[in-house]
Structure formats: structure tokens, C-alpha cells
Amino acid sequence: MAVLNKEYNKFDKEIKLNDSRKESLKKSRKELRKKIKKWFKENKPNEIKPKFGSQGSFEMNTTVNPIVVKDDEGNSLKKYDLDDGVYFIYKNEEDTKQSINTWHDWIFKATENHTGKDSIRKTTCVRVVFANGHHIDLPIYYKEDGVIELAHKSKGWLESDPKEFYEWFNDKKKTRSRLEAIVRCLKAWKNFRETNNTNLNLPSGFELTILATNNYVEADNLDEAFRETVKAIDAELNRYNGFKCYRPTTPSNEDVFENYSETRKSNFLNTLRSLKNDCIKASEESNFKIASEILRNNQFGIRFPLGEDKDEKFKSNSLKKSLGAAMVKPKPYGY
Template structure:
């Protein structure tokens, strides 16, 4: 029974966004903000001016280093993913709301030539992609008093509150010791599995965060806690395939739009994760146990365990006694 706690902790350290990279990405965010603000000042001086607010994994400390990929010229790219909310805040007593498409267009225009790639128009945001691979998603919000709505290009205005989501998570993790690490491990698993199978579309980091939080199992080491959390997630989803948003719009089932194929693929991939976690646990040899997780679930960012067997308590005692009895005496003793 190999417990790979040391290896999981090392893995978590490897995948976790470090402070220097964080500062780097914050700088990138700040620069794009300045650019957008300048564009609005110059081009739309009589309109509401945008304000900005961070959101997503960055605010929850669950950001990961992505697995390195290569562009067509063989250059390394790092697909860091940042979300930066663009807010238009209503002046009291005025109706400053513009069309969803108008605001999407303006934000698009403000960043159109910001990098050497054209931004991507998504339903919920404008995505700006940089040459090193990182991207910044710019969702657009309208705030009127306490009511915040996101400009969704296909669904229209939808109630939303990204700040309350990360506040919810940051509160939840206070008494769930290993939750942050588990979320990072799940996101690293998603990264590896999707890279190996480009047809696979696992749940978003946001959705994995909800599942891990609601099904968290506390154990005294990260290996056991991760595996048992995965087991609970899977059994809950098999009972009922849903993932309820904990904050505005509360109880919205974010899995509702999943196709049957996507649902089946997720359950099958999650089952395979659990099976390998169980096999790794049953394995005596640390190296073999870690190889199983490296090959099929996490890739080689997961460290290789030592090539030795886990000793059970009686073995430990035995070898301790044995070694004192049979240690060869120095020659001539």
C-alpha cells in the first residue's frame, strides 16, 4: 500500500503558479487595462468608462502552470489563462446601458491591435491571446446598484457575480485544508488528459472547483484526500449528473448544457482516474505506483517515487530488529 503523499505535495508545488509568474501576469493585466481605458477615453469620451476587477482562479490561489506546448515553429508556449472583468457601472438615475453587441464591439476594438493575433470573440468574453501563449479573457458586466449582469452574446443579459464566487471558495477552503491543492491537481489532470486527446472536453476549472469543494473528503495526507474526493465526486455524479452554482445565479445547473457525449466522456475519464488512484494505492512499490499516475493521469510533472517498497508496521519492526542482529561485524572485530 504505497501512499504517495510526498509525491503529491511535490507535484502540487510544481504545478502551482509561483509568485514571480503571478506578478508577470498581473503586469500583463494592468497593461491591457490601461490600453482599454485609453481607448474609451479617446474614442467614447461621453460614454460610461470601464472599470476592472480580477476574478477566477487568480483570486482563489488555484492557478496552475500549464503543461508546455509548442507552436508551429517549435517555440515554447505557455497557455496561462487569466480572467479580468470589465465593468460598466451605472450612474445613479441615468440609463447608461448599451447593447450587448455594442459593448462587445467596443471592447474588441480597444484591444484589436494589442497583440499580433486578432482577439477571439466568445459568447461570454473577448479573449486576447499573447505570443507566449497566455491569454486574458475580458467578460463584460453591467452593474446597477447591487445587480450585476454579464453581457452574454447568445443568452442576453444574465445575472452574475464573479466576486461572490471566489469569496465563497475562499471561505470554504478555510476548514478544508487540502482543497486548494486538490483543485490544482484536478486542473493539472484535465490539462494532461485533454492534451493527450484533443477530442476530450472535460469540465472547466470553475466546474471542477465546485465539484471538489462540495465533495471534499478530509484525510491526513494529500494522496488519500485527493483519491477519496474523486471517489465522492464520481459517486454523486452517477447518482445525479449535476453541478450547482453556489452563488448568483444560485443553484443554476452548470452541466445542463452538456451533450450526452460530453457527459459520458467526463464520467469515463473520471472513472479511469479513480481506478488508477486505487491501483497506485494497492501497489507496494513507490516507483511503480507513481508510474501509473504519470503515464495515464498526470504526465511526467508528477514525480517518480523511489524504487522501494512501502514497509508495513510489522515489516518495519522486523527489519529494524533484523538489521541490528545481522549487521556484519567489521573484519577483525
């Protein structure tokens, strides 16, 4: 039984967004906010002014460094995904609630030519894509009397509260010491599997975050905690009528898996099953290198470090020996 705790922790360090990258993404977000505010000042001076609120993985410390991919011209792209909510807040009767399409359109226009690339109109947001591959999603909200609604282009106005979600997660984290790391590992797993097979379309980071939180298993090392949590997610989803993922916050009781096609569902269950089986296989392997290769080749890619070409048994013997040596009491002075 090779415990890959050291390897998992190294992997987590590798995939975790570091402070300098975080700062540069924040700077990019700040510039975009400035541009949008300016556009409204110049073009819609009598309309509600937009306010902004960060949301998503950035607020939960679960953003991961994406696997670097090349575009057609051979440029390296890092596809970081940021979410920045745009809020139109009703204050008095001069304020007009615009239609969903109008606000989407204005945000689209406000971000036009910001990066030299066209913004993308999506159903739940306007996406601004940058030359180095990262993008900022701008979901649009309207707030009146404390109620927040998301401007959803196909479903209409949907009651929603992104802050509530990240606060829910950050609260759960307090009693689940390895949850953050497990979510990052799951997101890095999704990234690797989808890079190898672009048809996979695994659940979003948001959905994986809910699954990991609800099925979290505590353990005293990350290897075991990750494996046991994956096993618990797999067991839960394969239960009769168990393929569900409820949003824990407003609009609660919404099953975010509801609109999954049969193909998407079985793709996810099969890919998850393969992750679970490899985690078990690696844990049953006594050689660290071989155990790490199982996860590296099929689940996480080369960002997962190679273990030493040593057996667990050998290691524990030598550990015992060194502990034994340390326990020999030094002779007092004078002898």
C-alpha cells in the same frame, strides 16, 4: 500500500503558479487595462468608463502552470488562462446602458492589435491572446443598484457575481485544508488528459472547483484526500439523476452541466472513472515507483514525480528501526 504523499506534494509545488510568474501575469493584465481605459477616453469620452475586477482561479490560488506546448513554428507556449472582468457601473442618468453587442464590440476594438494577434470574440467574453500563449478573458458586466449582469451574447443579460464565487470558495477553504491542492491536481489532470486527447473537453476549472468543494474528503495526507475526493465525485455524478453541478452563487440553482451533450457527459464520466481506478490501483501497490508510474503514465504526465524503487513495507520497517534507535535514551553524563 504505498502512500504517495511526498510525490503529490512535489507535484503540487510543480504545478502551482509561483510568485514571479504571478507577477508577470499581473503586469500583463495591468497593461491591457491601461490600453482599454485609454481607448475609451479617446473614442467614447461621454460613455461610462470601464472599471476592472480580477476573478477566477487567480483569486482562489488555484491557477496551475500549463503543460508547455509547441505552436506550428516550434515556439513554446504556456497557455495560462486569466479572467479579468470589465465593469460598466451606472452612476447617474447621463449614463447609458449599451447593448450587449455594442459593449462586446467596443472591448474588441479597444484590445485590437494589443499583442499583434487578433482578439477573439466569444459568447461570454473577449479573449486577448498573447505571443507566449497566455490569454486574458474579458467578460463584460453592467452594474446598477448593486445588481451585476453579465453580457452574454446568446443568453442576454444574466445576473452574475464573480466575486461572490471566489469568496464562497475561499471561505470553504478555511475548513478544507487540502481543497486548494486538490483543485490544482484536478486541473493539472484535465490539462494532461486534454493534451493527449484534444477531443475530450472535460469540465472547466470552474466546474471542477465546485465538484471538489462539494465532495471534499478530509484526510491527513494529500494522496488519500485526493483519491477519496475523486471517489466521492464519481459516486455523486453516477447516482441516479446525479449528473448535476449547481453554481453555488448568483445565479444560484443554475446547473452548469445542463447543456452538456451525451458525448461530453460520457467522456467526462469515463475519464473520471479511469482516474479513480488508477488512484485505487496506485494505493494498493506496495512499490512507490510502480505506484507513481500508474498515475504518471495515465493521469498526470511526467510532472508527477517518480517514487523510489522501494516497498512500503521495507520503508516502514526501516522507519521503525530508526525510530527505535532515536528512542534509546542517551546515558547521562558521568557514566
